[in-house]
Amino acid sequence: MKNRIPYNPSLIEPKWQKKWKDSKIYTVDLDSKDKKNYFSLTMFPYPSGDLHIGHWYAFTPADSYSRFKKMKGFNVLHTQGFDAFGLPAENAAISRNINPMKWTFDNIDNMRGQFNLMGNSYDWTRELITCTPEYYKWNQFFFLKMYEKGIAYRKNGAVWWDPIDQTTLANEQVVEGKSERSGADVVRKMMPQWYFKITDYAEELLEMDDLGWPEKIKHMQRNWIGKSLGTDVDFKLQKGNKIISTFTTRVDTIFGVTFIVLAPEHDLINEVTTEEHKEKVKNYIKNSAKSSEIERTSTEREKTGQFTGGYAINPMNNKKIPIFIGDYVLGTYGTGAVMGVPAHDQRDYEFAKKYELPVDVVISKDGKITNDLKKANESYGILVNSQNFDGLDSEKAKKSITDFMEKNRFGKGTVTYHLRDWLISRQRYWGTPIPIFYDENENIIPVDINELPVVLPEAKEFMPTGQSPLTLDEEFLWFDHPKYGKLRRETDTMDTFVDSSWYHLRFASDESSKVDPFNKERLKNWLPVHQYTGGAEHAVMHLLYARFFNKVLRDLGFVDFDEPYQNLYNQGVLLKDHQKISKRSNPLAPDPLVKEFGADAVRLYLMFLGPWDQGGDWSDDAFNGITRWLNRVWDISTRDTDELISNDENNKDFEILINSTVKKVSEDFERFKFNTSISTLMEYTNSLSKIWNAGCNNDLWKESIIILIKLLSPMAPHITEELWGLNGQEFSVHNQEFPSWDDQLISTDTKTIVVQVNGKVRSQFDIEGTKSEEEIFEMASNNEKVQENLTGKEIIKKIYVKDKLVNFVVR
RNA sequence: GCCGAGGUGGUGGAAUGGUAGACACGAAGGACUUAAAAUCCUUUGCCUUAGGGCGUGCGAGUUCGACUCUCGCCCUCGGCACCA
Structure with missing residues (x-):
């Protein structure tokens, strides 16, 4: 009997990691044409300094899938980088007086080492770090191109303000009235800010039929864009000739309008308010501004309002109707004014009851009129009390009434979206400087594209004051322009979601170019990203912004495809013992696990837990099962075949076993079913043990072991590389072809x-x-x-x- | 409130119209050991009068046959929410 070496991951893992690096087996030739290209990308991390188990859960299955695709004959680009701008660096600077650049790069160095422990197949020669001028220069470049086209614009308006982080936020970054990042209750502020005109692309962003994305994400994006078809109806004021435009999706109820409500921000409030109501209206506006946005948008809250003293005229029947202001009407949606139809809208009903306004029924189920409503009847029906539109059903009436209004020029069919333009200004330091100057009259003067990048200067003061810290840097702030003289620089920086909106393009393009952001030829060969993976929390932020950016870059002529990510897969959330993993209460750090059990065991267990998209529940007990199995794999793959009892009786069954295992594992890989592909391999090794005991054909045995090693190699790269060598094979198992199967050999x-x-x-x-x-x-x-x-x-x-x-x- | 995903042994989960519980954990018993660990073997959904009976959140339905399809309800998780 030969002396067998025991499985020792802490010995073999570093050895192979070094060998892979030295032999550059994961360096991709982007211009090679001999294979089909496959770009496998996973959402890059923020360099927090620690690659935690959640990162492993996101990255290792994606790595395994990429390795599988490589063995299936694709030229696979699998890259990694760091989404390196953002507040934690700045907060570290504030609390610990560390330079954000140094903090970030120290973290990146540490995380690279942790990434290495994983045994990944990233092409690190293509690493991206978004806080470097070589990278963010192109943010500025795109910004200027978008400014030329009117897609980037500056506007003074009501914005969301995060009082903890002391900066404005985009709509998408406000969740239930709280900052998505800091959790602070956001408030409204009026300030001039930079926006990207994502609303111009609202309609195209709704087109997602051809995307291989989870329906859930598509659904969330459609909801967020929130298209609704309706009618703008113009109500003339009783006094003067101004018009209040209201948006409604139920123009069929126009004859039931008994009042109008304006949002407290509405432009015409002063116009309509009579002298005797001025004071009350002013107070109402003041009070509603005081109540937080959460209170204002709570559905439970009682509706409040204030009569303005003014009246408008219903253009359909010339009825005089009172005008109120009320904060259940949002200034940011539709026209900021609604026609009140209490009989057929629950909100209007509640408002009418409170202010004792008439409730006129104009829609009926059967054409008969019922007047004793307990609540609004919001369903469609037959029009009544609606003059010559009586008898029409709601659907038809909407069309006829809208047509009638268009003909008579007091209304028109319109489309309204929930989506708002993307506010990208941030009053913080650690981000891409917005490449704009202002002259003394606040005229906008864009930075010359040849002068890019506008380098983010080293700052001494980071305290968030509501003004960008760059304001304090006199040297940065003032610029002597050859043409315009003394100019003030924009001191706000860009939302970091700008950085991640196009990074995938940069991974596959020529990073050496100083003139063009991308190498078009390479983009053509590698994009869109074939498989993108990441968490669902980015559904209406990163994933929507990246789609928008792609369409803008297409219209600017930089790319010639419509979507950035052809296929998307969302992993679920990893728990430990049914609870959220947290550093304090139930920690689960990968590094010590790797030290004790090896990266392969951690990788495999993360994939074995359950279906990747449904998340998983880590238990230390169950983890033992994987380490035991890896030892059995080691044992079975290092046996001395001289000791094998020769037996040809079970050849047929053995072949069936091998072929059906290859088939099942391959199919499970394609569907991201790593858990069942591992259990299939476990069954395979269990069967191999029995076959060994019964004796079998020597050649078949050797073949079965080679196949085991290959099938397992994408998921457990180190142990398989070692076993590959121990079985007399040439480096590297990761350059082998994935085994194929013969359906004929499976049927019994x-x-x-x-x-x-x-x-x-x-x-x-x-x-x-x-x-x-x-x-x-x-x-x-x-x-x-x-x-x-x-x-x-x-x-x-x-x-x-x-x-x-x-x-x-x-x- | 609306939309989406899900509910299967003690636990993680498998099976997407055809033998429910693969695989793994845990547990029980055994072998090896002075002993323990490790490893290996056996058993392991529930009830049982030992012939069977019951069983995939609950209740109906479709079908020769339902974890799987349909309808109603309950619960958990995620998303959206005064969007006119």
């Missing part, structure tokens, strides 16, 4: 037929070769167990599923 001559009586399993038997249906019924009914259940009963139906099952239906 022997089939097991299950016999049911009334759908209950009573027996089973084996058949050889092909048998006729008659023969099968014959064999089935002769079975002793089946007989017991058939005697004294009448067979009324016989079901036969070929090679599988017989069912006797008896009475």
Whole structure:
């Protein structure tokens, strides 16, 4: 017996990591044409300084999938980088007086080492760090191109303000009235800010039919964009000739309007308010500004308002209707004014009851009028009390009334979106400087594209004051322009979501170019990203922004495809012992686990936990199962075949086992079902143990081991590389072709037929070769167990599923 | 409130119209050991009068046959929410 080496991951893992690096096996030739290209990308991390288990859960299955694709014959680009701008660096600077650049780069160095422990297949020569001028220069470049086209613009308006982080936020970054990042209750502020005109692309962003994305994400994006078809109806003021435009999706209820409500921010409030109501209206506006946005948008809250003293005229019937202001109407949606139809809108109903306004029913289920409403009837029906539109159903009435209004020029069909333009200004330091100057009259003067990058200067003061820290840097702030003289620089920086909106393009493009952001030829060969993976929390932020950016870059002529990510897969959330993983209460750090059990075991266990998209529940106990199995894999793959008892009787079954295992593992990989591909491999090794004990053909055994190593190699790269060598194979297993299977070798001559009586399993038997249906019924009914259940009963139906099952239906 | 995903042994999960519980954990028993650990073997859904009966959140339905399809309800998680 040979002296066998035990499995020692802490010895072999660093060895192979070094060898892979030295031999550059993961460096991709972007211009190679001999294979089909496959770009496998996973959302890059923020360099927090620690690669935690959640990162492993996101990255290792994606790495395994990329390795699988490589073995399947693709030229795979799998890259990694760091989303390196953002507040934590700045907060570290504030609390610990560390330079944000140094903090970030120290963290990156540390994380690279942690990434290395994973045994990844990233092409690190293509690493990106977004806080470097070589990278963010292109943010500025795109910004200026977008400014030229009017897609980037500056506007003074109401914005969301995060009082903890002391900066404005985009709509998408406000969740339930709180800052998505800091959790602070956001407030409204009026300030001039820079925006990207994402609303111009609202309609195109809704087109997602061809995207291989989870329906859930598409759904969330559609909801966020929030398209709704309706009608703008113009109400003339009773006094003067100004017009209040209201947006409604239910223009069929126009004859039921009994009041109008304006948002407290509405432009015409001063116009409509009469002298005697001025004071009350002013107070109402003041109070509603005081109440937080959460209070204002709570559905539970009682509706409040204030009569303005003014009246408007319903253009359809010339009725005089009172104008209120009320903060249940949002200034940011539609026209900021609504027509109140209490009979057919629950919110308007509540408002009407409170202020004792009439409730006029104009829609009825059966054409008859019922007046004792307990709540609004919001369903469609037949129009009543609606002059010559009486009798029409809601659907038709909407169209006819809108047509009528368009003809008479007091209304028109419109489309409204929930989506707002993307506010990108941030009053913080650690981000891309917005490349803009202002002259003394606040005129905007864009930085010359040839002068890019506008380098973010080293700052001394980071305290968030509501003004960008760059304001304090006099040297940065003032610029002597050859043409315009003394100019003030924009001191706000860009939202970091700008950085991640196009990074995938940069991974595949020529990073050496100083003139163009991308190498078009390479983009053509590598994009869109074939497979993107990451968390669902980015559904309406990163994933929407990146789609928008792609369309803008297409219209600017930089890319010639419509979507950035062809296929998307969302991993679930990893728990530990049914709880959220947190550093304090139930920590789960990968580094010590790797030290003790090896990266392969951690990788495998993360994939074995359950289906990747549904998340998983880590338990230290269950983790033992994987380390035990890896030891068995090691044991079985290092046996001395001289000790194998030769036996050719089970050759056929052995071949079936090998082929069906290859098939199942391959198919599971394609579907991201890593958990079942591992359990299939476990069954395979269990069978191999039994086969060894029974004795088998020596060549088949050797083949079965080579196949085991190959099948396992994408998921457990280190142990398989070692076993590959120990089995006399040339470096590297990761450059091998993934095994293929022969369907012919899987189908057996022997089939097991299950016999049911009334759908209950009573027996089973084996058949050889092909048998006729008659023969099968014959064999089935002769079975002793089946007989017991058939005697004294009448067979009324016989079901036969070929090679599988017989069912006797008896009475 | 609306939309989406899900609910299967003691636990993680498998099976997407055809033998429910693969695989793994845990547990029990055994082998090896002075002993323990490790490893290996056996058993392991529940009830049981030992012949069976019951069983995939609950209740109906479709079907020869339902974890799987349909309808209603309950619960958990995620998203959206005064969007006119």
